[in-house]
Amino acid sequence: MAVYTQVDDAELIAFLSTYDIGDLLSCKGIAEGVENSNYFLHTSAGNFILTLYERRVAEADLPFFLGLMEHLATKGVTCPQPVRNRAGAALGRLAGRPAMIATFLDGYAVHHPEPAHCAALGDALARLHLAGAGFPLRRENALSVDAWRGLFAPAADRAAEVADDLRETVESELDLLENRWPRDLPRGVIHADLFPDNVFFLGDKISGLIDFYFACCDAFAYDLAICFNAWCFDAAHAYAPEKGVALLEAYARLRPLTPAEIDAFPLLARGAALRFLLTRYVDWLNVPEGALVRPKDPREYLAKLRFHRTVSDIGGYGLAL
């Protein structure tokens, strides 16, 4: 459960009294997520999500995230909408943290996606990339290749606690990726964390996307590679070609990939695997005392990274785009 910050009842009621969303009926910590503290709020006006932003979210970036959710909704992408208080502000402060109330989305996350779910995701991701055009704010990707060495260095000495070859693997990947990372691929606003837990389904259709707190301006194909890693492997972390094909074909139907994106894809998939391996590894070593959170397993992404190291071109994924 991700609840790092506990909210006092009296403080919450005072906070809610600045909004027009009725009286508090219940407030419960949500048993999912690892980044922020999330509460399910039930008021006399309906259901809402209360988020308290934690360590990895910089307060200065919040206008980008909140503005993006509002922009995407105007372009037909269903995502949570910030609720404004009577003074017109979407951002407030609660229990010493920046805080926001958002609309509640119906739907459920599919934890073991089938190829049809991957195809639905490919379509939704391409729509998201196209819908980001015209969003005026900018945010660079703070967790891209230039940040990875600095994430690993302070924690490198403990790598053997996770896997014997972790240190050597990460260090050789850093050398390769820093050298060869493509910098001129088509780019725009990307989600950057569109894992199955951030995509809601109703039946076989996507009902909404959540958790825009890593969104930034970066290569579209890198976002696709993040999804590829998160959606197209089986429970034993083995690549499932039918899922990869479903995802990429559905994406390319709406936004065809350029030859440079196709060439770069295996390298992007390696980088995307390393990025989540590193944040998971760092989080694994540093669970804050008293936090209700179950850190995610870095070894899952080490297995995916090992697989990508064996692939030299997109044909290695069973793809012919």
Ligand SMILES: Nc1ncnc2c1ncn2[C@@H]1O[C@H](COP(=O)(O)OP(=O)(O)OP(=O)(O)O)[C@@H](O)[C@H]1O
């Ligand atoms: N707008 C919403 N409508 C319905 N449920 C939501 C909404 N926002 C969040 N949730 C619920 O809260 C959970 C945690 O939210 P979220 O994924 O944003 O947290 P996080 O800590 O940032 O997670 P992550 O580990 O994916 O970064 C979600 O899995 C979902 O169950």
Ligand SMILES: N[C@@H](CCO)C(=O)O
């Ligand atoms: N989606 C991330 C956690 C949230 O950033 C992961 O699975 O490592």
